[in-house]
Amino acid sequence: MTTKLIAVVGSTGHQGKGVVAALLDSTDFKVRAVTTNPEGDKAKALAATHSDAISSGRLELFKADLADEASTAAALSGAYGLFVAQVPGPQEEAQGKALVDAAKVAQVTHFVYSSLPSIGQLSEGRFVRVFPFEAKYKIEKYAREQLEHVTALIPGQVSEAGSNFHISFSDCGFYSNMSMPWYTKRGEDGIARFLDSTSPGATRKIQCLDDEVDVGRFAAAVFTRGAHSTAGKTYPIAGPPLDTQEIAQIYERVTGETTRVEHVELDEVLSSLPPFVQPCMKEMFLWLEQAHPHKLAYGAMEPQDDHSEEDLGVKASTFEEFLNRTGFRLQ
Numbered sequence: 441m442t443t444k445l446i447a448v449v450g451s452t453g454h455q456g457k458g459v460v461a462a463l464l465d466s467t468d469f470k471v472r473a474v475t476t477n478p479e480g481d482k483a484k485a486l487a488a489t490h491s492d493a494i495s496s497g498r499l500e501l502f503k504a505d506l507a508d509e510a511s512t513a514a515a516l517s518g519a520y521g522l523f524v525a526q527v528p529g530p531q532e533e534a535q536g537k538a539l540v541d542a543a544k545v546a547q548v549t550h551f552v553y554s555s556l557p558s559i560g561q562l563s564e565g566r567f568v569r570v571f572p573f574e575a576k577y578k579i580e581k582y583a584r585e586q587l588e589h590v591t592a593l594i595p596g597q598v599s600e601a602g603s604n605f606h607i608s609f610s611d612c613g614f615y616s617n618m619s620m621p622w623y624t625k626r627g628e629d630g631i632a633r634f635l636d637s638t639s640p641g642a643t644r645k646i647q648c649l650d651d652e653v654d655v656g657r658f659a660a661a662v663f664t665r666g667a668h669s670t671a672g673k674t675y676p677i678a679g680p681p682l683d684t685q686e687i688a689q690i691y692e693r694v695t696g697e698t699t700r701v702e703h704v705e706l707d708e709v710l711s712s713l714p715p716f717v718q719p720c721m722k723e724m725f726l727w728l729e730q731a732h733p734h735k736l737a738y739g740a741m742e743p744q745d746d747h748s749e750e751d752l753g754v755k756a757s758t759f760e761e762f763l764n765r766t767g768f769r770l771q
Contacts, residue, residue, distance in 0.1 A: 446663060447472040447516055447548075449506070449539060450525035452482035454616070455554055455595070455655040459523050460486065462656030464493050467664050471499045474515045478503050506535045509542070516546040521663050525554040525655070526579075528572035536579030540586050548587075550667035552659055555580040555592040555674070557740035559727045567723035573738075589667035592674040593658050594737040595649055614651045615679075615762040618687075622704075622712040624770050632697050632770045635704040636684040645686075647678035649756040653765070654679075661752035675748045676737040679756040687759060694763045697770075 446463055450456035451473035463471050471493070475483045478501045486501070493499035504515035516522060522543050526532050543551055558577035560568035568574070583590045596613025618624050618634075625633050649655070658677050662670045682690070684701050692699035706725060710718050731739030736746055749755060762768065 443468060443470050444520035445470045445472055445518055446521040446523060447474055447502075447519040448523045449474045449515075450523075450527070450554075451475055451501075452480070452486055453525055453527065454614070454651045455525040456523070457482075457486055457489075458652045458654070458656030459525070459659045460490065460499070460656070462653075462660035463663070464490060464498060466657075466660050469521070469663060470497070472515070472519065473499060473501050474504050475501060476503070476505060506539065507531070509538070512538060512542040513546060516542050516548055519546060519548050521550040521552065521667075522548045523552045523554075523659050523663075526576070528575065532572075533575040533578055536575065537582050540579065540583045543583075544586050549589055550663060550671070551583055551587050551590045552662050553580055553583060553590065553592050554655060555594055557594065557738055559724065559738070562731070562739055563727050567727045569719050570724045570727070571720055573724070584672075589671035591662050591667075591670045591672075593655060593662070593677055594674060594740070595651060595655055595677045596647065596738075613648055615648045615757070615759060615768070616651060616766075617648075618768070619771065622709050626770050630698075632688075632691065632695075632699045633702050634684050634688045634691070634699065635709075636701050637704050637706050637709050645681035645683045647681050647756075648759070649677050649679055650762045650765070654756045657754045658748070658752060658756075661754050665752060670751065673747065673751070674737070674741065674745075675752065676741060676746055677748070677756050678736070679758050682759060690759050691763065691770075694760055695769060 446469045448456050448459050448471060451460055452475050460471055460473050463469050473486060477483060483501055487494060490499050502515050505511045524536070524539055526536055540551070556573040556576040559570040559573045580592050623635055625635065627633060654677050658675055662675070688699045688701050691697070710722055713721055728738070734743065735741060736743055
């Protein structure tokens with residue numbers, strides 16, 4: 441019996457390299473790690489981490505330019521499955537749709553996409569400039585129109601929010617984002633500070649994940665369960681809901697460091713971002729203030745529609761698990 445091949449686009453990014461690792465560690469699939477630069481530091485690090493898999497023929501690094509049709513076709517040739525995680529940018533939608541077209545030509549059976557919902561649609565047209573969400577939503581929609589077996593993963597979400605709250609940029613998904621200066625800082629006194637932009641008197645909890653591990657676990661489980669079982673479904677990936685105080689308490693307990701929570705105004709959060717992304721981020725914050733507090737995937741899914749655990753048997757990491765596994769500490 442021929443071992444099936446999974447192509448991974450975005451293989452040297454946080455999500456992609458986690459998918460490569462999970463496929464190699466927990467499945468029998470062969471893996472083709474698609475990269476634009478096999479000689480780059482990230483690709484070399486990926487190859488070094490999985491040198492045994494390369495030697496045994498289970499893993500290959502494959503150079504491909506997603507802007508080139510022939511190159512993309514070659515990358516997908518012979519693949520049973522395709523996992524795609526894209527970096528936001530002006531070419532994201534065009535390249536994503538081109539990947540869908542190439543997957544159709546290559547007769548890829550199972551397309552698994554790291555997606556996001558449309559905030560423009562969810563807000564009924566009020567917030568249409570959150571470009572990373574819109575591009576991924578459009579690519580997912582196009583894939584479902586063109587391909588028979590498509591499964592979407594949505595990393596990160598917000599839950600249990602009050603009716604009047606502000607949310608900081610890094611609330612939108614990954615524990616690793618907590619190293620960003622608009623979320624945390626370490627004062628001259630050495631105390632670890634978590635920044636909270638929640639309005640006074642309001643409450644909000646966030647649900648994050650370890651993007652280097654959890655997306656891979658979910659993707660590997662989806663491919664293992666199979667196209668016929670998971671096609672047409674969307675699986676949100678997010679750990680337990682935590683407010684900033686709970687995050688700080690867990691960090692202090694695990695690390696032994698003195699930790700504080702400091703309030704920060706939303707305008708200060710926005711001013712710390714590059715000007716070209718500020719309109720996007722502002723609309724995202726405004727939507728998350730209004731999203732239904734108990735819906736999943738940024739307000740796009742009803743809780744009863746999440747079949748992740750029963751279908752896949754996996755859960756996203758807790759913050760404590762992330763800290764213990766990675767040794768993450770504030771700088």
